[in-house]
Amino acid sequence: MALPIFGFGTAAPTSTTQYYEVGSYVRNSAPAANGVIGWVCTAAGYPGTWVAEGITSPTGLATVTAAAALAATSKYHVITGAGPYTLASAAAVSIGSEAVIISNNVLVTLTAAANQTFIGNSTVAANTAIRVVSNGANTWFRSN
Secondary structure, eight states, X not given: OOOOOEEEESSOOOOSSSOBOTTOEEEESSOOTTOEEEEEEEEOBSXXXXXXXXXXXXXXXXXXXXXXXXXXXXXXXXXXXXXXXXXXXXXXXXXXXXXXXXXXXXXXXXXXXXXXXXXXXXXXXXXXXXXXXXXXXXXXXXXX
């Protein structure tokens, strides 16, 4: 069994002459705001299957440390304290708008704002993330 390859580059590998093991990693050598940190190989091959990993300095990032309403102006919400947390009105954002809820060592419970609906599992396990999508009116949908 070969060892994973680690390297630097500006994109995931595309060469069909190099074999990559699962776990091979390419660190982005030219990171930019809202860009990816790197790429990880999730299926071995020539060149294998690569998935982007991490976002550098995402705009709209909010760190929330205690139960609160999550701001509609933030796309990314890093939760570090016990909740529950209330999603902003789905009408406050355009249809198809996404919010990413990232749980940092805590179990997060999401609730819908008054006269709003949340469809899907409303809990976020510790150290995981979910994405929710707005219908632009009165409903948030959990998309993962």
